[in-house]
Amino acid sequence: MKGLVWAVVLFGVGGLAPLAPTPAAPQAQNDVSATGGRVRTYYVAADEVEWDYAPLGMDMETGKPFEGKSAAYTQPGPRQIGHIYRKALYREYTDGTFATRKPRPPQDEYLGLLGPILRAEVGETIKVVFKNNASRPYSMHPHGVFYEKSSEGSMYEDNVPHEQKIGAMVPPGATFTYQWEVPERAGPGPDDPSSIVWLYHPHVNEYKDIASGLVGAIIVARRGQTNPDGTPRDVDREIVALFSGFNENQSWYVQENIAAHISPADQKVLDKRDARLADPHMYVEFTGNGFAETNFKFSVNGYLYGNGPVMTMKQGQRVRWYLLDVGDVVNFHTPHWLGGNLVTYHRIRTDVFSMLPAGMETADMVPSVPGLWILHCQVDDHHQAGMAVRYEVLP
Amino acid sequence: MRGLVCAVCLFGVVCLAQLGATVAAPPSTQALPAAGGVVRTYYIAIEETEWDYAPLGIDIMTGQSFEGTAAAYTQPGPTSIGHIYRKAIYREYTDDTFATRKPRLPQDEYLGLLGPTLRAEVGDTIKVVVKNNASRPYSMRAPDDVFRPRHPARTGTALDAEGNVETNGEPEDMVRPGATFTYEWDVPELAGPEPRDPTSTVWVYYSRVNQSKDVASGLMGAIIVTRRGEANPDGTPRDVDREIVALFTAFNENLSWYLQENLAAHISAADQKALGNGSANFSDPQGYFTFAGTGFVETNYKFSVNGYLFGDGPVMTVQQGQRVRWYLLGVGDVGALNFHTPHWHGNTVLSHGTRRDTIGLLPMGTETVDMVPDAPGLWLFHCHIDDHMEAGMMARYEVLPAPAATADTKQPAR
Numbered sequence: 001m002k003g004l005v006w007a008v009v010l011f012g013v014g015g016l017a018p019l020a021p022t023p024a025a026p027q028a029q030n031d032v033s034a035t036g037g038r039v040r041t042y043y044v045a046a047d048e049v050e051w052d053y054a055p056l057g058m059d060m061e062t063g064k065p066f067e068g069k070s071a072a073y074t075q076p077g078p079r080q081i082g083h084i085y086r087k088a089l090y091r092e093y094t095d096g097t098f099a100t101r102k103p104r105p106p107q108d109e110y111l112g113l114l115g116p117i118l119r120a121e122v123g124e125t126i127k128v129v130f131k132n133n134a135s136r137p138y139s140m141h142p143h144g145v146f147y148e149k150s151s152e153g154s155m156y157e158d159n160v161p162h163e164q165k166i167g168a169m170v171p172p173g174a175t176f177t178y179q180w181e182v183p184e185r186a187g188p189g190p191d192d193p194s195s196i197v198w199l200y201h202p203h204v205n206e207y208k209d210i211a212s213g214l215v216g217a218i219i220v221a222r223r224g225q226t227n228p229d230g231t232p233r234d235v236d237r238e239i240v241a242l243f244s245g246f247n248e249n250q251s252w253y254v255q256e257n258i259a260a261h262i263s264p265a266d267q268k269v270l271d272k273r274d275a276r277l278a279d280p281h282m283y284v285e286f287t288g289n290g291f292a293e294t295n296f297k298f299s300v301n302g303y304l305y306g307n308g309p310v311m312t313m314k315q316g317q318r319v320r321w322y323l324l325d326v327g328d329v330v331n332f333h334t335p336h337w338l339g340g341n342l343v344t345y346h347r348i349r350t351d352v353f354s355m356l357p358a359g360m361e362t363a364d365m366v367p368s369v370p371g372l373w374i375l376h377c378q379v380d381d382h383h384q385a386g387m388a389v390r391y392e393v394l395p
Numbered sequence: 396m397r398g399l400v401c402a403v404c405l406f407g408v409v410c411l412a413q414l415g416a417t418v419a420a421p422p423s424t425q426a427l428p429a430a431g432g433v434v435r436t437y438y439i440a441i442e443e444t445e446w447d448y449a450p451l452g453i454d455i456m457t458g459q460s461f462e463g464t465a466a467a468y469t470q471p472g473p474t475s476i477g478h479i480y481r482k483a484i485y486r487e488y489t490d491d492t493f494a495t496r497k498p499r500l501p502q503d504e505y506l507g508l509l510g511p512t513l514r515a516e517v518g519d520t521i522k523v524v525v526k527n528n529a530s531r532p533y534s535m536r537a538p539d540d541v542f543r544p545r546h547p548a549r550t551g552t553a554l555d556a557e558g559n560v561e562t563n564g565e566p567e568d569m570v571r572p573g574a575t576f577t578y579e580w581d582v583p584e585l586a587g588p589e590p591r592d593p594t595s596t597v598w599v600y601y602s603r604v605n606q607s608k609d610v611a612s613g614l615m616g617a618i619i620v621t622r623r624g625e626a627n628p629d630g631t632p633r634d635v636d637r638e639i640v641a642l643f644t645a646f647n648e649n650l651s652w653y654l655q656e657n658l659a660a661h662i663s664a665a666d667q668k669a670l671g672n673g674s675a676n677f678s679d680p681q682g683y684f685t686f687a688g689t690g691f692v693e694t695n696y697k698f699s700v701n702g703y704l705f706g707d708g709p710v711m712t713v714q715q716g717q718r719v720r721w722y723l724l725g726v727g728d729v730g731a732l733n734f735h736t737p738h739w740h741g742n743t744v745l746s747h748g749t750r751r752d753t754i755g756l757l758p759m760g761t762e763t764v765d766m767v768p769d770a771p772g773l774w775l776f777h778c779h780i781d782d783h784m785e786a787g788m789m790a791r792y793e794v795l796p797a798p799a800a801t802a803d804t805k806q807p808a809r
Binding site (some may be wrong): 065136141142143146147148149152154155156157158159160185186187188189190191192196198206207210213247249250254272273291292295326327328329330331332346356357358359360 | 396453455456457458656676677678679682683684685686687706732734736738740741742743745746747748749750751752753755769770772773774775779780781782783784791
């Protein structure tokens with residue numbers, strides 16, 4: 001597959017590999033170690049960027065310029081930062097020199113601020129060469145996969161000497177290589193589809209690190225059920241959608257963002273915890289226009305009001321949706337597909353999901369209704385604050 | 396009792412019979428009388444205690460003493476009570492004299508604030524003799540839509556606005572201070588695992604004279620019900636080597652019956668005068684908005700696991716390769732934002748056939764999931780809602796390396 005390019009290193013049994021192009025070797029059945037398995041290597045950096053939550057500059061649901069509520073959440077003002085925030089993102093590079101960013105294929109542009117998708121089939125190993133290009137320590141902590149303490153990417157009291165935990169807090173400018181094995185218990189359970197999704201994110205200060213933007217997806221497919229590039233064979237198209245209200249109040253970059261987008265005069269009178277919880281008529285509402293509230297970016301893959309690249313798929317394709325959710329306590333979300341295209345989730349057919357923070361869910365769709373549709377959070381105040389993207393079913 | 400003895404005998408026979416497959420005992424469902432099982436009796440006192448949410452005095456995320464937000468949630472100050480709160484808890488005794496506390500096994504110390512775990516196999520009866528050693532009336536209640544009480548169980552809203560019991564509407568299962576009451580529940584199929592559940596399932600028992608205040612004060616515990624015929628004589632499920640009960644809740648100390656006492660004990664008289672009891676500031680030490688705020692109201696939300704903050708509880712221990720069953724309890728009011736997403740570092744679980752390392756819990760929700768840990772080490776186990784984690788909602792579990800093969804062979808086959 002050319003859609004995604006991996007540096008594939010054959011591990012241990014390099015000589016055997018040309019003879020065994022088919023996946024599932026018989027002895028692999030009850031082997032949960034990655035010994036002899038394929039290693040997929042990724043080069044991922046934490047980069048600080050100016051992220052634009054609303055690059056199209058208009059509300060793509062209404063087709064109109066931002067006004068009222070949507071203006072409060074996207075336009076800079078006396079007590080609003082607007083749509084551009086300094087953030088830290090995981091981004092993929094072509095090799096260990098970290099000189100060239102790996103371009104995203106057009107059909108994956110919708111991933112937005114998500115890090116690269118890391119893939120593995122059960123039995124393989126994911127190796128991530130991580131370079132911290134940011135100005136403060138970060139890490140990569142994966143969900144689901146097997147790791148030893150050195151590759152956990154988390155610092156806490158676990159009786160492991162700190163010098164063995166460099167990966168838990170990679171200093172600015174430093175590089176660390178994580179080794180994550182993918183045994184059966186990291187792959188789909190008996191009632192899961194042929195692939196499932198896990199999160200990865202830093203774990204230096206989880207609240208602030210995630211609020212700052214560092215998050216990505218790992219997709220693990222069942223043994224013997226993948227194409228050479230690690231995608232599941234029984235699926236034509238995969239979409240990853242992260243529903244998160246990034247709490248920019250808790251970002252490591254909040255001060256820089258205030259400085260960059262709010263005038264010095266306004267800064268002097270700024271109330272940093274200004275949460276009004278009121279609409280323009282002063283009735284209670286969770287999406288007010290105070291500084292604290294408009295710093296909650298209720299986004300999908302880091303885009304507000306449908307401003308992300310459209311997620312495309314074809315009518316009749318077998319489409320797999322990986323839904324993710326991270327953040328603090330307001331992050332209960334109910335992704336809802338408009339257009340009458342239903343998903344199947346553990347034998348249940350639905351068009352709306354319930355998610356809590358660190359939710360990781362996989363659902364299948366065979367879209368039957370062509371058109372350009374909205375996928376949004378059905379928690380009404382989240383939707384009002386911009387939590388929507390567009391997906392298109394091509395005939 | 397005879398049923399229990401009978402079960403023990405039969406179980407022993409089955410174990411001895413391992414050499415001869417043909418001795419195959421009848422299906423284990425017939426090991427118990429069809430009409431019902433055993434009566435399992437517990438002696439439980441309701442006690443008031445000075446509970447320490449952070450006995451280690453360190454934040455295990457840093458390995459250091461508490462700073463910033465962690466300090467606000469654990470250290471006494473002008474607007475915070477700190478880590479010690481008067482609470483009411485259920486504690487087990489050896490008999491109805493209530494003279495001797497039943498010691499908790501070292502491997503169960505992690506249960507912390509939780510009352511003793513009550514067990515039953517479907518068909519059994521749970522009998523609990525409760526003595527109220529506290530200063531106000533409390534009760535013990537199992538979900539009455541599934542358990543069948545044999546005792547008078549008219550409970551509910553017999554309270555006035557201040558939470559005082561109205562004389563004309565006293566719940567019949569309420570226990571006054573100093574009194575003793577015997578609760579008895581039959582455990583029907585309905586209380587056991589559903590067809591697609593694992594072999595055991597979990598419920599919460601709690602005091603319900605005034606549910607939200609009693610629970611905020613600390614009174615709750617777990618009931619584990621095993622499918623008929625799938626239990627060891629002690630009620631534990633046979634297909635499991637180790638069970639862990641983990642309660643994820645933000646105890647809302649603002650609602651505790653002991654709030655005034657706690658205020659008086661830990662905040663100086665001068666500071667009390669200046670204190671606004673309703674003051675929530677939702678800001679971090681730098682003044683930025685956060686849900687893990689540092690005001691009086693917020694720091695009285697104790698986002699804890701089994702009553703411990705910042706990993707200060709005894710470590711939950713399991714062994715590599717063991718069949719470990721986790722019972723997750725989510726309890727508490729929505730006001731304290733009691734939905735939680737327990738996340739294990741290091742290992743994954745199976746939940747209804749799906750692979751997960753994070754489980755969503757809503758108030759009064761419970762989940763039972765299975766783990767066969769393969770990654771040894773001391774691991775973090777925390778709520779993945781980031782502000783809850785910031786406020787201390789974490790514990791540690793340790794996967795001890797599997798015993799050497801030689802040690803294995805000495806153990807009787809299961």
